[in-house]
Amino acid sequence: MDSERLEEITIADLETHAAKHGQKATSKVLSLLGQRKPLYDIVMSPGGQLLFAKHLNRMNELLDKLVNGKVTESQRLEYKIRLEFLQSSVKILKNYKRYKSVLKGGQ
Amino acid sequence: MPEDNVTDNALDDAIIEELGGENDGIDDGESQNDGGEVSASDDEDSDLDGETESDDADKIDWAKELQDSRSEVGRLKKEQKETNTQIKSISENMNSLINLVKSTQQQGQQETELSDPDDPIPLTMGGLMNEFKKFQSNQNQTQTQAQQEYQDSYLNVIGQLGSQYSDKVHQHIVERMYKDFNVKHSNQPELDAQLNFERAKSAILEESGIKKKNPLQGNKGKAPLGGSTNTDQDVKSAQVVPLDSYAQDFIKSTGMKEEDAQKALQGDMPLYLRGKANM
Numbered sequence: 001m002d003s004e005r006l007e008e009i010t011i012a013d014l015e016t017h018a019a020k021h022g023q024k025a026t027s028k029v030l031s032l033l034g035q036r037k038p039l040y041d042i043v044m045s046p047g048g049q050l051l052f053a054k055h056l057n058r059m060n061e062l063l064d065k066l067v068n069g070k071v072t073e074s075q076r077l078e079y080k081i082r083l084e085f086l087q088s089s090v091k092i093l094k095n096y097k098r099y100k101s102v103l104k105g106g107q
Numbered sequence: 108m109p110e111d112n113v114t115d116n117a118l119d120d121a122i123i124e125e126l127g128g129e130n131d132g133i134d135d136g137e138s139q140n141d142g143g144e145v146s147a148s149d150d151e152d153s154d155l156d157g158e159t160e161s162d163d164a165d166k167i168d169w170a171k172e173l174q175d176s177r178s179e180v181g182r183l184k185k186e187q188k189e190t191n192t193q194i195k196s197i198s199e200n201m202n203s204l205i206n207l208v209k210s211t212q213q214q215g216q217q218e219t220e221l222s223d224p225d226d227p228i229p230l231t232m233g234g235l236m237n238e239f240k241k242f243q244s245n246q247n248q249t250q251t252q253a254q255q256e257y258q259d260s261y262l263n264v265i266g267q268l269g270s271q272y273s274d275k276v277h278q279h280i281v282e283r284m285y286k287d288f289n290v291k292h293s294n295q296p297e298l299d300a301q302l303n304f305e306r307a308k309s310a311i312l313e314e315s316g317i318k319k320k321n322p323l324q325g326n327k328g329k330a331p332l333g334g335s336t337n338t339d340q341d342v343k344s345a346q347v348v349p350l351d352s353y354a355q356d357f358i359k360s361t362g363m364k365e366e367d368a369q370k371a372l373q374g375d376m377p378l379y380l381r382g383k384a385n386m
Contacts, residue, residue, distance in 0.1 A: 007249070007250070007253045007294055008291075008361050008362070009361050009363075010291060010292060010293050010294060010363070011292055011293070011363060011367050011368065011371045012292060012293035012294070012371075013293075014363075014368055014371040014372060015371045015372075018371065018372045023348040023372045023373065024348055026372055027348045027349075027350050027351075027354055027372065030350060030353075030354035030357050030358065030368075031350070031351050031353045031354040031357075032353075033353075033354075033357045034351075034352075034353030034354050034355070034356045034357030034358075034360075035353045037356070037357055037360055041360075043243075044243070044246065049243070052239070056236060056239075064211075067211075086239075090239060090242075093239075093242055094242075097242070
């Protein structure tokens, strides 16, 4: 199955996964997905996308200053914090995608 | 000689008239002032040499003026040269600045490594942004496309199933289906449509009291085809695995019912997987 296709999870997917890997594994994957879905929903919402775009723009500005050597200590710290936030968010979204493809039988 | 001088003066006047009409007072004034600046001793000889001296004075004035003009022109040329040099240097600076901005933008688009000495894992800013944008666009595109494909196939099959009934009956079944049995069971719209349609039809038949004749009513004791005799499987499937709050929230968010999900987790192995459990 194409791992890029992220259709919704269906009953048949749960049946298949539970039959192949066991109920515990399936419920674990469901739990992992449930922990990450709130952030996914926020990011994919219009407001969330606007916030993320602003966040990325600000990171670009700080990056330019870093590259040119015209950055203050507080800006450097701000860039680090924003970068960490972006890294963790991207990780969460990637994992969400991965777990969903696991349930869909992509792995 | 005096006649010649008179002729020269008249010529000057004619020229002046031709050029501008009235004298502006300069030339005339100089020529006239030449007379005034001449010393007393020179005045005495004015009858004889005054005209010659004024002529020479005129020539000296013209030469001086010409020299001044040439100097002025030379100065202007020099200034213009300096200005051109400055303009050239400014335009070169601007071009280099534009190239620098362009190259910086291109670098931002490429995956340039940003090594933060404090961060053990090097991260590519461009890669992160690309990853995020790719994720967003893939999500939107695939979801929309998949939904549309599913809906089209689903409606198509519903229409085909209704062809064996009259329009009125078909409409009745479809209404009942949309009311109580319009559930997405899988990603196969054909199977889902058939299942939902049949369930709606069965519900209508039950309510109307019409029972379907069982063609195998007389037969007893036949084992189900493809059934698994593995009792361990049955014991395993009977155990209920509780779903935590995150799993429950996720199930709700996808539109599934928790009871259906529990049944799916506990249920028998689907037919298409039997015999392949250990693969």
